[in-house]
Each structure stands twice: as C-alpha cells, then as structure tokens.
Amino acid sequence: MSGDCFSCGGLPWRELPVESGTALPHHAIAVGQAFAALADSGSLVMLATPDSPARLNFLPEHHLVVLSRSRLLSRMERLWPLLREQDTQAVHLLTGPSSTADIGGQLLYGAHGPRALHVLLTP
Template identity: 65%
Template sequence: MSTSRQAILDNVRKSLGREPQSAIEAHPFKKRIALSEVSAAPQQRFLERLKITGVTLQFLTDISQVPAAVCAYYLDHRLEGALAVAPALAQLPWSQAGQQIDSGTAQGHHQIGVAQAFAGIAATGSLVMLANAQNPAGLSFLPEHHLVVLHSTRLLSHLDQLWPLLNDTDQRIPQAIQLITGPSSTADIGGQLLYGAHGPRAVHVLLVA
C-alpha cells in the first residue's frame, strides 16, 4: 500500500474513532432497514389501489364459488370459446359452470385466463403471481381478460412482507415472480391511454374470504 493511501485511510479511521488495523463491523442491515408492520386492515387500501389501476374486483365467500363467478364474467362480457384455467384451480366444480375448460397454459385463442395469485400487495394494488406448472405464466399475459383468484389471508400491506412469506412456503422455486399492477396499457400512441397493448386489456380479481 502506498504511503499516501495509507495516510488517507488512517485519517478516515481517526475520524471514525477507530484504531489502526481495526476490523470493520458488520453493517446492521436488519436494524437500519426495518420491515413495515402488517396493517390491521390492508383490504381497504388494496381496494383503493385497484380502482386507481383500473382493476375490477368481486368478493366471494368460498373458493367453490369461483367457477360460477368466472362464468358470469364470461357471459357479461359476451366472450366466446374455452376458458384457460390454471391447474392449481382445476379441482374446482367447473362442470357446474357449463363452460369448456382447458387446464394448463393459455393459447392464442383463449379470451379468458384464470390464475391463482400467491399474494396481493395493498400499498400498490399489485398481484403477485408465481410462474410454475400449477400457474403457467401464459395465463397472465396471453388472454385479453385476466381473472385472478386471491385469498384475503394473502393480502400484504407492503412489498417487503412478500419475501419472508416466499421463504416460508414449501413450494418449489418458481420459474418467475410476476408483480402485476393493473391491465396492460400505454399512452405512447397519440398520447391516448390504450389498454391491451402488451397483454390483458382487463384484470378482474376474485377475492375469496
């Protein structure tokens, strides 16, 4: 080490009150970067953010109501063809809905993709999707209508609460973690807001109590 560099480092140590050659203490990350406390009622914040981002929402009291809710959405929007449904939701009573079901990823002809969210982030109104065999990524990006099943127990106040939850899960590492905040949109064309430019033009959340 050069004399001038040594002198600079000695001055730095002196200003910090450290002895020469003293070891640098580990940075107290956990003390400096505190995780946000879980809000007592993140649901209201989540609803507010969904309205801002253009996402519609429907409350369900039980997971078994999902097929009927999807069918009603299908009919209200006068859609055609089969429904692309995540394998994670294939065990639901879809036969009662009276619609053709394709379990797996979405293809170009599917107008609706039904997937299951891992969690929801109240602060931003984001949906956390884990891309894996049970929830293929194509369901979130190919169909024009993205319907997402989310359990209210998985509503998180802030994004920093997601990572510990992912560490605690027994699921295998996903192919990707996607945070979806509203339908696909752009204002690059003539300054007008257009939906469906790069993906779904509509996102509809089925929030299960």
C-alpha cells in the first residue's frame, strides 16, 4: 500500500517509493514511532497497534525510530501508568539491534531482527 511520508518536510523523499503498513521480507528499512523510552535500561517501548504493526520492529535490517523527548522516562516504574490508558495488542521493549554470539563466539548483528537501530529524538 503506497502513501505519503508522514513528515517529509522539504526533503526530496517524495521521489522515493514509500509503503505504509506492516513490514515485508523485502523491506530494508522501517520507520516507526516509539511510545516511550527508558533511560535506566536504554530500551525503546514499542506498542503493537494497527498503525504501528509489530513486524516493523523485527523484520527490516534497518529500523529508524522516532521518539518524542517528552516520552523519555527515567525508569520503568514511570511507564506503567502510561500503558494503562493504551489499547495495544502487545508491548515490545527494544534495547539495541539484534545480536548474538552463539555461533563460534563471534558477535553477529541482525541474527533475529534489525542489524541497525537508529533513534531520532524530536522536541
């Protein structure tokens, strides 16, 4: 399903193919919005909703996450009251890109999800 970029501004992104909806195996990059982030663990809090499918968090190799600075929480205890008001299918805590050292003791990124995770802080 094609659609406009949610915040292209003056950048020439409108010339690029943009799809909205869930991630598919051939997608290299996903852009999502974090519900919150936890400073004490460095984790992003991602909600699974129709507007933010869970596959965006796990399928593409590169994940760009937009986070509002006002949702940067000092610790997890501050998250629970905010979650009570949400209608979500799941809550995922992401703490960096997917990695493993199971095979030969060598660190490998992208084994079970994104190879790279980038957070874009907004006011």
